Amino acid sequence: MTSFLSDAEKSAISDVFDDIHDTFARDIYIYKKGMTVLVALTDDYNSLYETEEDYVSDTPELTRYTTQARIRYGAGANAEVGTPTDASVALTWPIDVVRLKVNATARSLIYAAEKIELDGYLYDLISEAAPIGPFSINYFTLWFKRGA
Numbered sequence: 001m002t003s004f005l006s007d008a009e010k011s012a013i014s015d016v017f018d019d020i021h022d023t024f025a026r027d028i029y030i031y032k033k034g035m036t037v038l039v040a041l042t043d044d045y046n047s048l049y050e051t052e053e054d055y056v057s058d059t060p061e062l063t064r065y066t067t068q069a070r071i072r073y074g075a076g077a078n079a080e081v082g083t084p085t086d087a088s089v090a091l092t093w094p095i096d097v098v099r100l101k102v103n104a105t106a107r108s109l110i111y112a113a114e115k116i117e118l119d120g121y122l123y124d125l126i127s128e129a130a131p132i133g134p135f136s137i138n139y140f141t142l143w144f145k146r147g148a
Contacts, residue, residue, distance in 0.1 A: 010135045021101070021139065025068035028100070030109045030116040034061045062114070067106040070100040070119060096146035098123060101132065107140045117148060122147040 004014070076096055098118060102110065107129050115122045121142035131137040 013134060014136070014138065017133070017138065020068060021068070021103070026071055028068055028069045028071070028104075029108075030065040030067060030113045031062050031115045031117065032065065032109070032113050034063065056071060065109050065113075067102065067109060069106060070101040074098070094134050095128070097145045098146070100142045100144060101139050102142065103139055104137075107142070116144060118144070 003010075044113070100116075100118075110116060110125060111129075113125075117123070124147045125142060126145045127143035129140035129142055132139040132141055
């Protein structure tokens with residue numbers, strides 16, 4: 001079946017979405033812990049019955065990555081998302097819930113992350129990634145809740 005748009009037009013539209021992302025995206029910081037390495041000091045070490053002197057633990061380092069995301073904060077204590085005219089049920093989101101739109105690279109970093117920092121506050125991921133794109137999946141929407 002033929003498409004209403006040519007490949008060149010589709011590419012131009014995708015480029016516009018990339019330009020929008022580049023224009024409105026801000027820096028976010030993603031914190032990821034390294035792997036923990038345990039070294040047994042004796043041959044009879046049993047991790048089930050570990051004791052402090054039986055092993056040496058290498059404390060994992062926290063690595064900070066910087067990436068770009070479009071950020072949307074809640075509009076108030078009970079920001080309304082959707083209305084009865086365009087959805088069957090109007091949803092309310094608390095003020096500490098944030099929506100991010102990120103590219104595929106940032107999404108993979110976020111899934112492996114411990115915490116996400118937005119404007120000096122730490123957030124936890126509370127959703128799965130929802131793909132976005134008119135012709136191919138270039139961006140993802142993720143929801144976060146402000147951490148303690």
